[in-house]
Amino acid sequence: MQFQDYYQALGVSREASAEDIKKAFRKLARKYHPDVSKEPDAEQRMKEVNEAYAVLSDPQRRAAYDQLSQGRRPGEDFRPPPDWDAGFEFSGGSPFGNADFSDFFAELFGRMNAGAAGSPGGRHRGEDHHARVVLDLEDSFTGATRQISLRVPELTADGHVALRTRTLEVRIPRGVREGQIIRLAGQGAPAFGNAPAGDLLLEVSFRPHPRFRAEGRDLHLGLPVAPWEAALGAVVEVALPESALKVRIPAGAQHGRQLRVRGKGLPGDPPGDLLLDLRIVLPPADTPQAKALYETMARDMAFDPRAEARS
Secondary structure (H helix, E strand, C coil): CECCCHHHHHCCCCCCCHHHHHHHHHHHHHHHCCCCCCCCCHHHHHHHHHHHHHHHCCHHHHHHHHHHHCCCCCCCECCCCCCCCCCEEECCCCCCCCCCCCHHHHHHHHHHHHHCCCCCCCCCCCCCEEEEEEECCHHHHHCEEEEEEEEEEEECCCCCEEEEEEEEEEEECCCCCCCCEEEECCCCCCCCCCCCCCCEEEEEEECCCCCEEEECCEEEEEEEECHHHHHHCEEEEEECCCCEEEEEECCCCCCCCEEEECCCCCCCCCCCCEEEEEEECCCCCCCHHHHHHHHHHHHHCCCCCCHHHHC
16 A cells, blocks of 8 residues: 655645645645546546545544654555554544545544444534544453543644643453443533533554454463473463463374363453464573484484475
8 A cells, every 4th residue: 555645635735724725625626626627637636635635624634644644755655553543532424425535545544434423312412532542451351440641633723733632531341352442421522502412432452462462352372382292291371461270282282283261361241262372392402411302302203294295
């Protein structure tokens, strides 16, 4: 996927005000609108202009894009870094509806639009807001109360985008999983009159963990085992975030085999499973005794690891 420079598409600087952006869009729309334009690439250019305006005219999208686009060049190969949008607070969906925007736009803003779409409870209720928050995997095992800071993009009086920070105390329920929504009632946009405010929808993601990977409620773990444990079978201890358990390694287990331990994943009703991927780790032949043991195995064991490949 190629990086797209929306400022270049509209012909404005990164310091352009909201009014500058609107004027540039109107000028280009008159030039490239397919109904009136004589330009050979009018349809494609109009799509690019519409997409750029959909981002830069929206203070929330523009603030997120500005953070992501620092030092990027148009056309360069691009993948957004993990959790790049975490902590940004966004309001409702795109005013452009289902416009034919690029994969670049969908990759950056598709989830924001989907997650922040309309508020239930009537047209007078305040709009729901949406943000993605990054938690520790351990929070799912214990539950927690966390202080979470969100960046709220706002338009200043001179038409530029500024970030306001607001901090909330959030109760993280035990058993929370990645992708789950935590709803904070009344923390969205205010409403007119006496109607209730909207809600704030927090989408949960987990920080990368040095040992575990969560998939739904299941937990994946690479489990190192010694060659003799795999060959002869063994009972080994596996440390979990809040406990430990004994796991039996069957005799003759091969590298890469997966063992499933029911009910030892993330808490829930029902809880997830623990999936153990066996990794056979060889001790180094870094002493005379260790080297002699390897030489004995090589001499006395009729073992050819490449026999299957030759058959």
